[in-house]
Amino acid sequence: MYDVIIIGAGVSGCAVARELARYKTRVLVLEKEEDVCCGTSKANSGIVHAGYDAKPGTLMAKLNVEGNAMIHKLCRELDFDFAPIGSLVVCLKEEDRPRLQELYDRGIKNGVPGLKIIERDRLLQLEPNIADNAVCALFAETAGVVCPFGLNIALAENAFTNGVEFEFNSEVRDIAFVDGKWQVTTDKEKYETKAVVNAAGVYADKFHNMVCDSIINITPRKGEYMLLDRTCGGYVRHTVFQLPDEMGKGVLVSPTAHGNLLVGPTAEDIEDKEGVNTTPFGLDKIASFSMKAVKNVPFRSVITSFAGLRAHEDGGEFIIGEAPGTDGFFDCAGIESPGLTSAPAIGRYLAEMIRDKYHFAVNQEFNGKRKGIIRPKNLSESELNMLLKDRPDYGEVICRCESITKGEIVDSIIRPLGAKSLDGVKRRTRAGMGRCQSGFCSPKTMEIISEMLGIPLSEVTKSGKGSKIIVGSNKDEI
Amino acid sequence: MDYDIVIIGGGPAGLAAAVSARKAGVEKILILERDNKLGGILNQCIHNGFGLHTFDEELTGPEYAQRFIDQVKELGIEYKLNTMVMEISKNKVVTALNRAHGLFSIKAGAVILAMGCRERSRGALNIPGYRPAGIFSAGTAQRLVNIEGYMPGKRVVILGSGDIGLIMARRMTLEGAKVLAVAELMPYSGGLKRNIVQCLDDFGIPLKLSHTVIDIEGKDRVTGVTIAEVDENRKPIPGTEEHFDCDTLLLSCGLIPENELSSSMGVELHKVTNGPVVNESLETNIPGVFACGNVLHVHDLVDFVSEEAAIAGKNAVRYLAGEGSCMGKDIKIATEGGVRYSVPTTINPGRMTNELTVRFRVGDVYKDKYLSVYFNNERISHKKKRIMTPGEMESVTLKRDELEKVNNLTGITIKIEEE
Numbered sequence: 001m002y003d004v005i006i007i008g009a010g011v012s013g014c015a016v017a018r019e020l021a022r023y024k025t026r027v028l029v030l031e032k033e034e035d036v037c038c039g040t041s042k043a044n045s046g047i048v049h050a051g052y053d054a055k056p057g058t059l060m061a062k063l064n065v066e067g068n069a070m071i072h073k074l075c076r077e078l079d080f081d082f083a084p085i086g087s088l089v090v091c092l093k094e095e096d097r098p099r100l101q102e103l104y105d106r107g108i109k110n111g112v113p114g115l116k117i118i119e120r121d122r123l124l125q126l127e128p129n130i131a132d133n134a135v136c137a138l139f140a141e142t143a144g145v146v147c148p149f150g151l152n153i154a155l156a157e158n159a160f161t162n163g164v165e166f167e168f169n170s171e172v173r174d175i176a177f178v179d180g181k182w183q184v185t186t187d188k189e190k191y192e193t194k195a196v197v198n199a200a201g202v203y204a205d206k207f208h209n210m211v212c213d214s215i216i217n218i219t220p221r222k223g224e225y226m227l228l229d230r231t232c233g234g235y236v237r238h239t240v241f242q243l244p245d246e247m248g249k250g251v252l253v254s255p256t257a258h259g260n261l262l263v264g265p266t267a268e269d270i271e272d273k274e275g276v277n278t279t280p281f282g283l284d285k286i287a288s289f290s291m292k293a294v295k296n297v298p299f300r301s302v303i304t305s306f307a308g309l310r311a312h313e314d315g316g317e318f319i320i321g322e323a324p325g326t327d328g329f330f331d332c333a334g335i336e337s338p339g340l341t342s343a344p345a346i347g348r349y350l351a352e353m354i355r356d357k358y359h360f361a362v363n364q365e366f367n368g369k370r371k372g373i374i375r376p377k378n379l380s381e382s383e384l385n386m387l388l389k390d391r392p393d394y395g396e397v398i399c400r401c402e403s404i405t406k407g408e409i410v411d412s413i414i415r416p417l418g419a420k421s422l423d424g425v426k427r428r429t430r431a432g433m434g435r436c437q438s439g440f441c442s443p444k445t446m447e448i449i450s451e452m453l454g455i456p457l458s459e460v461t462k463s464g465k466g467s468k469i470i471v472g473s474n475k476d477e478i
Numbered sequence: 479m480d481y482d483i484v485i486i487g488g489g490p491a492g493l494a495a496a497v498s499a500r501k502a503g504v505e506k507i508l509i510l511e512r513d514n515k516l517g518g519i520l521n522q523c524i525h526n527g528f529g530l531h532t533f534d535e536e537l538t539g540p541e542y543a544q545r546f547i548d549q550v551k552e553l554g555i556e557y558k559l560n561t562m563v564m565e566i567s568k569n570k571v572v573t574a575l576n577r578a579h580g581l582f583s584i585k586a587g588a589v590i591l592a593m594g595c596r597e598r599s600r601g602a603l604n605i606p607g608y609r610p611a612g613i614f615s616a617g618t619a620q621r622l623v624n625i626e627g628y629m630p631g632k633r634v635v636i637l638g639s640g641d642i643g644l645i646m647a648r649r650m651t652l653e654g655a656k657v658l659a660v661a662e663l664m665p666y667s668g669g670l671k672r673n674i675v676q677c678l679d680d681f682g683i684p685l686k687l688s689h690t691v692i693d694i695e696g697k698d699r700v701t702g703v704t705i706a707e708v709d710e711n712r713k714p715i716p717g718t719e720e721h722f723d724c725d726t727l728l729l730s731c732g733l734i735p736e737n738e739l740s741s742s743m744g745v746e747l748h749k750v751t752n753g754p755v756v757n758e759s760l761e762t763n764i765p766g767v768f769a770c771g772n773v774l775h776v777h778d779l780v781d782f783v784s785e786e787a788a789i790a791g792k793n794a795v796r797y798l799a800g801e802g803s804c805m806g807k808d809i810k811i812a813t814e815g816g817v818r819y820s821v822p823t824t825i826n827p828g829r830m831t832n833e834l835t836v837r838f839r840v841g842d843v844y845k846d847k848y849l850s851v852y853f854n855n856e857r858i859s860h861k862k863k864r865i866m867t868p869g870e871m872e873s874v875t876l877k878r879d880e881l882e883k884v885n886n887l888t889g890i891t892i893k894i895e896e897e
Binding site: 226227231274276277278279280282283302303304305306376381384385388389392393395396397400401403405435436437438439440442443457458461462463465466467468469470471472473474475476477478 | 512560562564575576577578579580581596597599600601602604606607608609610611612615617618621622623625626627628629630631632653654655692693694697698699714725726738741
């Protein structure tokens with residue numbers, strides 16, 4: 001019998017898990033994929049929003065501002081990559097100035113610190129590549145960029161080392177409230193728990209509607225992106241937005257936490273909850289829309305494109321709390337932008353709500369600190385050479401584009417909730433994330449995975465399940 | 479650690495540069511190689527056809543590499559394997575990392591850049607669709623098959639008709655896979671004619687020119703791709719879509735010289751080749767820093783890489799001896815009428831050897847056209863070429879005495895002419 005079962009090991013689910021680990025609880029996270037951070041959490045802008053977008057008084061506004069402040073501290077506690085670079089919402093027409101002012105006013109009401117409206121001269125100093133017709137901009141100093149995988153993985157690892165259990169490749173099929181407790185049935189097992197947290201991303205409506213009469217409806221809203229080489233990371237220095245419209249915050253141009261340049265997303269409502277394919281239409285749109293705010297984005301240097309799905313609920317607001325008429329089924333649904341920013345605050349908000357219902361006692365042994373993977377790139381020459389005396393693996397570069405060593409890849413596999421696939425290694429270390437897109441390093445990384453996990457090379461996958469990379473040996477079929 | 483010449487890369491270019499520099503009399507040479515053996519990409523090129531120009535016989539890639547590795551060893555040239563160069567400073571301090579020495583620095587008298595190239599990835603091509611397992615660059619697939627002995631797929635579509643893709647079409651077929659088609663965006667192949675004949679035609683694999691992949695299906699592993707014909711603007715033509723059930727998509731859509739190290743040390747790059755801009759000595763804008771092989775511009779034949787690298791090696795030795803410090807002036811080579819670039823881009827007759835091979839590529843297929851060389855406005859050579867294609871590197875040879883004969887030479891032009 002668990003105290004809490006969390007459905008979904010995305011950033012919200014893992015944030016709730018880590019916050020629940022502060023109490024004496026038995027918590028299980030069920031994830032249908034082979035790893036954490038495999039859905040909405042892995043394919044988004046990675047922006048830590050300041051908090052001026054959401055309407056004052058909404059949960060979105062409150063949790064965004066709180067989450068932003070938390071990430072500024074959490075990045076040190078949990079050792080993930082976050083760069084507080086600030087953001088700019090650029091106004092391209094004088095007549096739109098009132099809309100920019102409105103954003104500013106909203107930000108003030110939401111309690112966002114460090115907001116100001118800057119005029120064209122100052123804007124040009126900050127961003128020399130801004131569009132010629134840019135009039136003014138809303139500057140938000142607390143905004144930043146985070147590695148979305150880094151945040152999600154750090155929360156999960158820290159939850160795990162504080163006793164939270166994780167089951168992967170476990171898809172929840174049924175949820176029922178029987179004799180005062182919840183029965184959660186996956187494709188493999190049946191579990192019992194006092195409370196359920198529904199953090200199932202684009203599938204959260206499915207689980208909510210299984211147990212609650214007041215139904216919710218989540219539409220996957222596809223966002224396509226292009227990622228440019230690190231040589232272009234300085235093309236803009238802040239996250240550059242255009243004024244938002246009814247479909248969201250529009251196409252942004254931003255450095256990433258690792259110094260690439262990210263351009264996107266589009267916004268298209270689709271039916272397929274797994275529809276993460278990119279489209280010719282989407283990729284064209286990114287190019288044309290981004291150019292409105294930033295001149296001559298160097299698209300020649302695109303290294304990859306991808307698509308993610310926002311979990312858009314019809315109400316356009318986070319749905320967080322006990323579902324009406326249920327006893328212990330807690331939604332964490334409709335977590336679209338600013339969901340990533342809000343995640344730490346969502347975790348705390350929901351965990352405290354659950355604690356209060358079940359009177360969980362404080363876990364004195366909780367340790368909120370986590371050390372990430374050692375990055376030789378970030379060490380001084382003497383520090384690195386000290387490390388190499390005991391750990392020569394950190395002197396063997398496997399991914400040449402991102403200078404990722406064997407030591408980092410081995411660590412990513414053997415650490416708590418370690419990687420099991422090429423994508424798992426990639427999200428933890430960046431091996432394969434560079435300009436050659438794993439062309440050179442994937443065979444070597446596959447060998448390391450095979451060796452560390454004790455599986456044949458032919459069993460190594462890109463991302464679990466049916467994603468084997470090798471289909472047999474030479475001349476098998478002859 | 480001090481060396482006269484540090485060579486970045488132990489592939490065919492680096493090896494040939496080292497051998498030639500040693501033979502020209504320089505003692506302290508060091509090759510830094512990131513892989514666990516010398517030979518570079520040749521180690522996975524197990525097909526034959528290498529060495530016809532250099533050794534007058536047909537060798538496999540590893541055999542060709544071995545000829546140079548043997549010489550490197552016989553000549554006692556030092557090399558470090560599994561060593562990644564992290565940075566080169568403008569004053570030629572090379573910082574590298576390996577297991578044995580950690581992070582270490584080497585002061586070089588001259589540096590020869592020979593890092594080779596990488597393949598253009600699916601991401602850089604912006605092919606829409608899902609991102610499942612089963613999408614490989616042709617070179618990655620080649621390594622899996624030829625070095626590891628594993629099949630990356632059974633039913634294969636190949637996008638791009640670069641040489642590695644053509645070679646892999648044959649290899650995958652020989653190893654038991656079914657290669658359904660090779661789609662090429664351009665109206666001509668990017669590879670050598672001989673590879674089209676020997677790797678596609680001989681195996682009945684269709685080459686679909688002016689076609690591209692417009693969708694990739696499969697959420698875990700590739701289950702199919704859709705290709706379509708493209709118009710003259712390379713945009714897919716509606717109604718020409720053709721679907722293939724396959725588990726693999728190989729990409730052979732061009733090679734990009736790997737010049738991140740070069741550009742971060744301040745080496746000027748050429749917009750067309752993505753390789754360093756070099757003079758007749760294959761020297762970059764930084765004196766004493768030379769480039770050769772695929773890091774300079776992508777070659778079709780390794781024989782020409784070896785030839786070019788040997789020249790870079792010799793010139794590095796001349797640089798160390800203080801020869802060739804500037805006399806006379808640099809003359810620019812202009813490329814016109816379908817000639818896309820030239821290597822080198824400038825010539826100083828005062829520094830050049832008696833003969834100099836200028837290599838270049840054309841931007842389209844030219845049949846029965848003339849290739850001309852002008853000194854100032856005077857046409858000094860005019861040769862009819864039966865065919866010139868972007869997939870085959872061309873060259874002209876310039877003679878020093880002819881250059882010196884011209885009064886007040888200010889420019890050299892290479893162009894394609896109708897007549």
